[in-house]
Amino acid sequence: MPSVEENTFNQLSDRLLDSLRNQEQVSISLNCERSQFTRFNNGKVRQSGFVHDGSVTISLINNQREAYTTFPFTGNLEIDLEIALENLEYLRSQVKQLPINPYIVLPESGDSSREVYKGDLLDSNSALLAILEPVENLDFTGLYAAGVIMRAINNSAGQKHWFATDSFIVDYSIFTSQDRAVKGIYAGQDWRQSEYDLQISQSRASIKALDLSSINIPRGEYRVYFAPSATADLMGMLLGAVGGASLQQGSSALLKLHIGENSLSSLFNLKENFSKGTVPRFNELGIIAPEELSVISAGVLINPLVSAKTAKEYNQITNGANNSEYMRSPEVEIGTLSQSEILSRLGTGLYLSNLHYLNWSDRPNGRITGMTRYACFWVEDGHIIAPIENLRFDDSIYDFLNQNLEAFTDFHEFIPNTDTYGSRSLGGIITPGMLIKNFTFTL
Numbered sequence: 001m002p003s004v005e006e007n008t009f010n011q012l013s014d015r016l017l018d019s020l021r022n023q024e025q026v027s028i029s030l031n032c033e034r035s036q037f038t039r040f041n042n043g044k045v046r047q048s049g050f051v052h053d054g055s056v057t058i059s060l061i062n063n064q065r066e067a068y069t070t071f072p073f074t075g076n077l078e079i080d081l082e083i084a085l086e087n088l089e090y091l092r093s094q095v096k097q098l099p100i101n102p103y104i105v106l107p108e109s110g111d112s113s114r115e116v117y118k119g120d121l122l123d124s125n126s127a128l129l130a131i132l133e134p135v136e137n138l139d140f141t142g143l144y145a146a147g148v149i150m151r152a153i154n155n156s157a158g159q160k161h162w163f164a165t166d167s168f169i170v171d172y173s174i175f176t177s178q179d180r181a182v183k184g185i186y187a188g189q190d191w192r193q194s195e196y197d198l199q200i201s202q203s204r205a206s207i208k209a210l211d212l213s214s215i216n217i218p219r220g221e222y223r224v225y226f227a228p229s230a231t232a233d234l235m236g237m238l239l240g241a242v243g244g245a246s247l248q249q250g251s252s253a254l255l256k257l258h259i260g261e262n263s264l265s266s267l268f269n270l271k272e273n274f275s276k277g278t279v280p281r282f283n284e285l286g287i288i289a290p291e292e293l294s295v296i297s298a299g300v301l302i303n304p305l306v307s308a309k310t311a312k313e314y315n316q317i318t319n320g321a322n323n324s325e326y327m328r329s330p331e332v333e334i335g336t337l338s339q340s341e342i343l344s345r346l347g348t349g350l351y352l353s354n355l356h357y358l359n360w361s362d363r364p365n366g367r368i369t370g371m372t373r374y375a376c377f378w379v380e381d382g383h384i385i386a387p388i389e390n391l392r393f394d395d396s397i398y399d400f401l402n403q404n405l406e407a408f409t410d411f412h413e414f415i416p417n418t419d420t421y422g423s424r425s426l427g428g429i430i431t432p433g434m435l436i437k438n439f440t441f442t443l
Helices: 004-018 077-095 127-135 193-210 228-236 244-249 308-314 339-346
Strands: 025-041 044-062 065-072 113-117 139-155 160-175 181-188 220-226 270-273 292-297 330-332 349-352 355-362 367-372 377-380 383-387 392-396 405-416 428-441
Touching: 004 025, 004 044, 004 077, 004 139, 004 160, 025 127, 044 077, 044 127, 065 077, 127 139, 127 160, 127 193, 160 193, 181 193, 181 405, 193 383, 220 228, 220 339, 228 330, 228 355, 228 405, 228 428, 244 308, 330 405, 339 349, 339 405, 339 428
Parallel strands: 113 160, 220 349, 330 428
Antiparallel strands: 025 044, 025 139, 044 065, 139 160, 160 181, 220 428, 270 292, 270 330, 349 377, 355 367, 367 392, 377 383, 392 428, 405 428
16 A cells, blocks of 8 residues: 555645646656664664655656756645745756756656565564664764655656565674774664674674774784675765766776776676665666666776766667766675684784775776775684774785685675665665785784
8 A cells, every 4th residue: 555655745746737838848756765763872862753754756857958956845745745836846947047068868658667565674662672782881972764765756657656665774883991993883674683692692792802902913914814894895986986977087986897908806706786775776767777787897897887877978779877877776796704703714913893084095097995894803714813903905906806816705795885874874785795916004
C-alpha cells in the first residue's frame, strides 16, 4: 500500500503537470525521510528525537533553458500545492532570462519504477537498550539513525519513479583511558542483535590491544593490511574518477588507465550493484541504470560512467549515471584471503583499521595522501605488538592497486554513507579488506 508521502507527492506532481504551458517540460523530485536519531556520549543517551522531513525540487525547461528551485515538503497536499505553484511561477519568470544550454537533456518517456524495501528495524522504544546494554562500562560515543528514506521523480514525459528503503546505522567510537579509540559501524536494513553483539565484542578485544604502549614507526615502506573500513576510504577516492566527463576533460586520476599509459592489478574488480536496494536505480532525469554494471574488470576500465549530459556533449551512450557521474552503489569484488590468515599473511607490518584526511597529492599520477586513525597496530611475525602513533602516507593507485596488491579478503563489509547534514544519506560501499606488499609512509 502506498505511503502518505507517496500519495501526496503523486497528487502534487499530477497537479503541477496539468498546469504546464506549451513547450514547458518539468521534472519533479522528492527527498524525504522519517527517522529516529539518538546521540550517545560515555555510554549514555545525550540527545534523542524523531525527524519527519522532506523537500521537493522542480526543474523547469523551456526553449532550451532550464531553472530549478527547492522548497520544503510538508506532506499536506493543500499547503504543498500552493507553494509548488508559486515556485513554478517563479521559475517561469527566471528561465526566460537564462542563456540557451546547447547540451540540455529533455525528459524522455521510458519505464517507470516502484521499489520499496522493508527492513526489520528496532522498535523505537527498545532501540536504546539494545544498543547500550552490550557496551556497558565502556566509553561509548556515537550516533544511531534509523527509519525510512524516500526518493521519487515524476516528469512531463510520463515517467514515475518511487524508491523507499528502511535502514539503520550505529556509527560509534569506544575510547580507552589513554584517549585512544576503536571505531565501528553497524548498518543495514535488518537489525540482528547477535551480529551487533559480536561486533562490540570484537571492539572490546581491540580496546585491550590499544592499552599496550604505543610505538612510533619511522617513515618508509611497509607491508600493510587495510581492514574493510580503511579500504573503503581508499576506494572512495576512485568513485568519482570513473566519470566520462572527467576522463574526456583530462581531470580524472584514472586517465592514464583509460588511455593505456598505466595499469591496475588483475585482482581488482569494481562494479555498480543496485541489487542490494540501498539506493534508487533512477537518476535525476528518471533514467534507470542497469542493476549491475562492471566498471573495472581485472584492472581494466571497461565502462566509465556516462550521464545523459556527457553523452550528448561528447557523442557517447549513457549508461544511467547521474549528473555527477559518481558511483552510487559500488562494490569491490572479494578475493581469497581468509579472516584467519590475515595476520600470518601480513607477517611483519601494519594493520590499519581506519584512515582519514584523504586527498589527491598528485591527481594525474593517482597519488593519494592521508593519515592513519583509529585502532592501527604494528604486527611482527603475525602477532599484534603495539598500537602505533599516527602516520601520514602518500602512495599511488598505480602501485598499491597494481603490482603491490597481494590479495583481497574472501569476505566483505558494507560501509555506509553516514552523512546526516541536511538529511540522511543513502548507500555506501561494499568492500573487502586488502593486503599490500609495499606501501609508502612519509611522516
